[in-house]
Amino acid sequence: MYGWQLDLQSRELTCEGRRVRLAEKPFRVLDMLLEADGAVVTREALRSRLWAEETFVDFDNNLNSAVTTLRRALGDSGCSPRVIETIPKVGYRLIGGPGTGAATATTRTDGLSGSPATSWGRSHAAAALLAAATAGAFVWGIGLTGRPDPAIGPARSTNREAQSYFERGVYLRGRYLATHEEPDRLAAAAEAFGRAATLDPSFAAATAERADTLVEMSFAGAVGIREGLIRARDAAREALARDATQGVAQRSMGLASLVIEWDLEGSRRWLDRAQRTLRADARTSLALATWFGAAGAADQAIVEAERAVALDPAAFYVRADLALFYLAAGRDRDAADSARRVLAVAPDFPPALGYSMLAHERLGQWDEAARVARALIAVSGAPPGERARLEQLEGREAVEALRRWELSRTEALAAGRTDDFALALALRHASVGRRDAAIACLERALAVRSAFLIFVRLFPELEALRGDPRYERVADAVTGGVGA
Secondary structure (H helix, E strand, C coil): CCCEEEECCCCEEEECCEEEECCHHHHHHHHHHHHCCCCCEEHHHHHHHHCCCCCCCCHHHHHHHHHHHHHHHHCCCCCCCCCEEEECCCEEEECCCHHHCCCCCCCCCCCCCCCCCCCHHHCCCCEEEEEEEECCEEEEEEEECCCCCCCCCCCCCCCHHHHHHHHHHHHHHHHHHHHCCCCHHHHHHHHHHHHHHHHCCCCHHHHHHHHHHHHHHHHHCCCCHHHHHHHHHHHHHHHHHHCCCCHHHHHHHHHHHHHHHCCHHHHHHHHHHHHHHHCCCHHHHHHHHHHHHHCCCHHHHHHHHHHHHHHCCCCHHHHHHHHHHHHHCCCHHHHHHHHHHHHHHCCCCHHHHHHHHHHHHHCCCHHHHHHHHHHHHHCCCCCHHHHHHHHCCCHHHHHHHHHHHHHHHHHHHCCCCCCCCHHHHHHHHHHCCCHHHHHHHHHHHHHCCCHHHHHCCCCHHHHHHCCCHHHHHHHHHHHCCCCC
16 A cells, blocks of 8 residues: 655655655646546647647647656556556546546536635645555545644545545545635535535535535635525534534534624634634634624734634635735734735735735835736736726826726626625725715615625725714624624
């Protein structure tokens, strides 16, 4: 038996002290093979993913070289393969994965969109690949690099097929969290966890991880926030009925109670239980930071978010949320520094760009704020003409132009669906100084119980409204006066 760990951020394979860093192409080949779940990955699919931007390339030799390098790193052989099987003139597949016939392959959904939520739910240490070969069969699974994951409880099933699905789910979710790319992986992960729980009804960890993945999907905008969190709450309840010690399920209950029920007291009880169960867990600390942010306790939110960063320093989205909490506390220089650290590793991450722009604006650093505004509009789907126009502006004018465009885009999206966009419109109106329009939208968001309104005391865009009796009435109605 042998076992490998793959660090998704450093692209390093480790086995019994031996460490091999994969070049980009072998790493991407391995990633596609893992995601295919044992099904065949065609050479053409590999070509389109690996060389889409290259016009002139000796594709056959380059792909052969990448696969050979990967096999060598894994101690595999093309003549007697135990890990990667060649399908002549077609492609490659992992030997023994569920998709080879041991299980039904999961489906994937597309068309996922973003949300105005904070990015807490994306927090996770880089996932790792654990591969083991016994009796000539290749069995792969996922864990955290360098240490066991305390958030995943008894994560073993005696049902080999259920275990394989569970490991696939952890890999897919971890791959999304490590790269923040292809959010449809979350839907596939949720389905894999569900399949594992169906195959082994006693497998509480699988149901708990499905609940957790539904929370991730909800915050990422992959499903409607209310629909996703209700499904997450139901799955968490099911997991806890089987095993009351499932900390991941406790955390999911806490976040669902916070966002869809606005139940600060009940949410805190669940999150405290999760923290006692999981102990030193970055995502639970970040969930608590989110709770404090909703309660208007920015300083305490910072304490928990800083703890989450210390526990998982590689998770850039954790540090992005820390920047948000710094802004809420008026620590603008710290917010600018935290956002800068995120952008050093994820230069196109929209939340960090937004927090960076606001921090520099508050600091009076208009040239830097304008530079970030131009970067933000470049990743926001603006038409080329709008982007070109912003490029001609400097300083405050660039920032204000970006905000006007964001408001115009949100109004266009909200046409005929004002209730769905009430909170987003409030944030946009507030960002351009339209105080009365912002408060009217907040009142509408309260009337329709917009889920993310629980963060009314956290959004930095609404800072200028604080103290206005109309704003305070909305905030008190949501939080029950907590944080007032």
